[in-house]
Amino acid sequence: MDISIDKQLNILPVHIGKEIDSTDNIAKLILESESVCDGDILVIAQKIISKQEGRIVNLESVTPSLLAEGISSQYQKDPRIVELILRESKRIVRMARGVMIVETNHGFVCANAGVDESNAPPGHATLLPADSNRSAELIRKEILQMTKKNVAVIISDTFGRPFRLGQTNVAIGVSGMNSILDYAGTLDSFDKTLRVTAIAVADELSGAAELVMQKNTRCPVAIIRNYGFSSDNFSNNLIRPENEDLFR
Numbered sequence: 001m002d003i004s005i006d007k008q009l010n011i012l013p014v015h016i017g018k019e020i021d022s023t024d025n026i027a028k029l030i031l032e033s034e035s036v037c038d039g040d041i042l043v044i045a046q047k048i049i050s051k052q053e054g055r056i057v058n059l060e061s062v063t064p065s066l067l068a069e070g071i072s073s074q075y076q077k078d079p080r081i082v083e084l085i086l087r088e089s090k091r092i093v094r095m096a097r098g099v100m101i102v103e104t105n106h107g108f109v110c111a112n113a114g115v116d117e118s119n120a121p122p123g124h125a126t127l128l129p130a131d132s133n134r135s136a137e138l139i140r141k142e143i144l145q146m147t148k149k150n151v152a153v154i155i156s157d158t159f160g161r162p163f164r165l166g167q168t169n170v171a172i173g174v175s176g177m178n179s180i181l182d183y184a185g186t187l188d189s190f191d192k193t194l195r196v197t198a199i200a201v202a203d204e205l206s207g208a209a210e211l212v213m214q215k216n217t218r219c220p221v222a223i224i225r226n227y228g229f230s231s232d233n234f235s236n237n238l239i240r241p242e243n244e245d246l247f248r
Helices: 026-033 046-052 066-075 079-087 132-147 201-213
Strands: 010-014 041-045 056-058 089-096 099-104 109-111 124-126 152-161 164-175 221-225
Touching (some): 026 041, 041 201, 046 152, 066 079, 066 099, 079 099, 152 201, 201 221
Parallel strands (some): 041 152
Antiparallel strands (some): 056 124, 152 164
């Protein structure tokens, strides 16, 4: 599809009135709550993907390492949470004021490797999905099979941002659409050729969806309708290569 917004852009909340567990079919739950149309974009909160995929840990089962114990004593963090962060990380980028910024095994740079105790049972923590792109692809294919509708799927999570206050939702997994809208080679309004402008549309759509999803309304999914996205030369990679990153 060509990038266009010929109609009014709509963002529809999808409420799911139950706690997700490993026995649930997320695609089915979405379709039971809201119908989908060809060209819809489904933005799904990472937390329900993690719960469905069993990426939830009972902290009583975690034995902290000596490194986790040392970090926890310095930063007043639960050593079991620190241990999970270390297991989910390639490297520690920075630690300060009780926050651990790490590069996850997936390649994301974020706080605490996405290990999170919110919206989890007491004494438990959730981890990021092992492969969010695969998770998005599976749900997209299930919806296609159930409805014969072609949709795109974005798995989103809340990240902080360097140099900016507050958090915003970003895409950590994408299927069925290009994550980046690349304007390179096109002309601006003064007929100048654009060379480097590339918009992270999957992140922008994730942020827009969060406005209706929020954090405490049992609305872990949003449907974005009437955004004409591109799936040509499909790419879902949003992680900047290390050799292009000025901060690594």
